[in-house]
Amino acid sequence: MKLxxxxxxxxxxALRPYDYFPQVETLDFMSLGEGDRFYLQDFGIFNSELEEESFMLRVRVPGGRINAENFKAIADIVKKHDLKMILTARSGMQLHGLEPDNILEVFKQINAMDGLSTWQTFGDNIRNVITDVFDGRGKSCEIEVFPLIKKMQDFFLRNSDLVGLLPRRVSTGITGMRENVSLFFSNDIFFGLAQKNNIYGFNVYFGGKNTETAQSADIFLEPDEVVDFFEAVIFxxxxxxxxxxxxxxxxxHMIESIGMDEFKSKISEFYKKSWQSSGNLLLNKKIFDDFEELADGSYAYRYRTNFGLIEAEEVEQIANFAIKNCLEVRLGTDQQIYLLGLPDKSVPFEQRSVAPTVVACAGSEYCPFSYWSIKEESHYLPQKKLEKHGIKVGFSGCMKGxxxxxxxxxxxxxxxxxKFGKNDKAARIFLGGEYTYGKxxxxxxxxxxxxxxMERVISLVIDTFELSKEKDFETFSSNILNKFTPQFLEFWFLANLQREECRKLTLKDEMSLAEEIGDEKYIEIVKxxxxxxAAESLVRDMWHVTNVQEVYHVNPNERKVR
Structure with missing residues (x-):
């Protein structure tokens, strides 16, 4: 849908989305108009005029916490209607494959479940507020933030003056943990655990999104100030x-236009208290295992999904096990399922051999913007190498990210x-992220x-990291990769790949390093x-074909169920 x-x-x-909502009950879902599709997104229902008979429902799971009985009930819904379930990078769920004759039924069933909602999961709304899966239970937790998340959601979820009326969507993250599974600096608003004058609270960051990193607002808030401040930001x-x-x-974009100070001035119009300058941010990097000991001595278990895809039978088994053993079920922003409260490191599940640190978008089967079947192509990645080093991978099907x-x-x-002849798929690879502190x-x-x-290229990058002896890949990025230009790095890695070598990347002049590889043809191009x-020449020599096949673009009606 393009408007x-x-x-x-x-x-x-013309009509506030909240006031449109009563019409949902009497809609003919077989013949929706453009306006209907616009309004329905505010209540979590997505439908495209290109696929009029296919619907998707997005489920909000605040803080990723879901009742095990509700989890099981959703599995029953998925089985009954032959749907596909995807876990999202905002600790929520998407149900694909709904049809005109069952979308309203499932919509009502989900919204009747305690703690769950589909409201404001699309459109110009406040999206699911995320935190870490170990909130309130992890060893490094200083402030349990779920009570704050509930208050935030109570403020906006069915606020008639806000539903669907924001300029654009707002994503929010908050953590009271020192060590996090989640990454938070991609949020429009982020409250990060901090300390000032021996008081635990939160530093405030603004302006993150899928393609940008949130920046410090130089504000420290105590826990009882967060919700009022959040409301002021939204207003x-x-x-x-x-x-x-x-x-x-x-x-x-608002901050880019008027500046951080002026943005804070706009907030102060609605937040009448004064605020303190930022404190000491208390985020620490940690690579997590499938089993993690919690603060009370019990254990958490990470169940690995198929890059966010999960079958109803799996959900049913997990939910039954959780119910029988009085365990908490939580959904992570890493698209994995967590069980909290185990007495020991023992579960009756066979673990997938996929790297749990890969976050993958829905892919072309489920999203009209994606070029690839991301869930399938993720298997091209060197899974064992990624898991060995806890390397985080973000895999997007388009530049929306x-x-x-x-x-x-x-x-x-x-x-x-x-260009490559065999198929119409290519990959662009990004490096150099310093995400723990949003740098x-x-x-x-x-x-x-x-x-x-893709596997060969990424394996070479990881092998180069191993030669560096840096403690983790993020440190490798900070201390080595980010000392060079992207143009040099592309040439250097491709030249090594062509020669089937893996040379240690040392902090030398770029031209000197290039000459060490020793191929006069490409060095001459560099000069x-x-x-x-030179990198383009390497790509042509290694992979281009002379008889280029015609690219076939999939007709939307030929896509799988979304």
Missing amino acids: TLKKYEQFKA AFNKYGSRKKRMQSRIF CGRHKHADIGIVGLRSN RATEAVFRSIPVDE NRGFNA
Whole structure:
């Protein structure tokens, strides 16, 4: 669905989404109009005019906490209607494959479940508020934030003045943990655990999104100040956020336009208290195992999904085990399922051999914007190497970045290309992320490589990291990769790949390192035309074909159920 900003704002001005809601009960889902599709997103129902008979329902799971009985009930719904379930990077769920004759039934069933809702999961709304899966239970937890999340959600979820009326969506993250499974600096609003004057509270960060890193607002809040401050931010953004160009209407763009100080001034119009300057941020990096000991001596278990895809039978088994053993079920932003409260490191599940640190977008079967079947292509990755080092991968099917490719150790975006002959798939690979403290997003290094060479290229990058002896990949990025230009890194890695070598990357002059590889043809190109041109020559020599096949673009009606 493509609507201009004018059309979006016309819908909002003509009828508030909240006032439209009573019509949902009597809608003919076989013949929806453009306005119907616009409004339905505010209640979690997505439908495209390209696929009029296929619906998707997105479920909000605040803080990732879901009752085991409800989890089982959702599995029953999925089985009954032959749906597909995907866990999202915001600790929620998507149910794909719904039809005109069952969408309203399932919508009602989900929204009747205690703690769950589909409201405001699409559209210009406040999306699911996320935290860490170990909130309140982990050894490094200083403040349990779930009570704050519930208060935030109570404020906005069915607020008639907010539902569907914001300039654009708002994503929010909050953590009271020192060590986190989740990554938070991709949020529009982030409250990070901090300490000031021996008081635990939160530093505030603004302006993150899938492709940008949130920046410090130089504000410290005590726990009882957070909800009121959050409400003030929403009111300020709703009143002053730009509605002129849809692609420039996030909090990031507002700050880019008026500056952080002026943005804070707008917030102070609605937040009458004074605030303190930021404290000491208390986030520490940790690589987590499948079993983690909790503060009370019990254990948490991470159940690995198929890159976010999960079958109803699996959900049913997990839920039954949780009910029988009085365990908590939580959904992580890493698209994995967590069981908390185990007496020991023992579960009756066979673990998948996929790297649990890979976050993958829905892919072309379930999203009209994705170029790749991301859940399938994720198997091209060197899983064992990624898991061995706890390397975080963000895998997106397009530049919108739902796989968080800019907030990872290694980011991947699926592209279409006819340069490589065998198929129409290529990958762009991003490196250099420093995400624990939100210092730096990844940058594109490999501009385009064939999909079937992705494992070999990424394996070479990991092998180079291993030679560095750095303690983890993020440190390798900070201390080594980010000392070089992306243009040099692309050339250097490709030259090594062509020669089937893995050389240690040392902190030397880029030209000196290039000459050490010793291929005069490409060095001459570097001297005359630069590293980009030399890398392009390497790509042509290794992978381009002379008889280029025609690229076949899938008709939307040929996609799998979404």
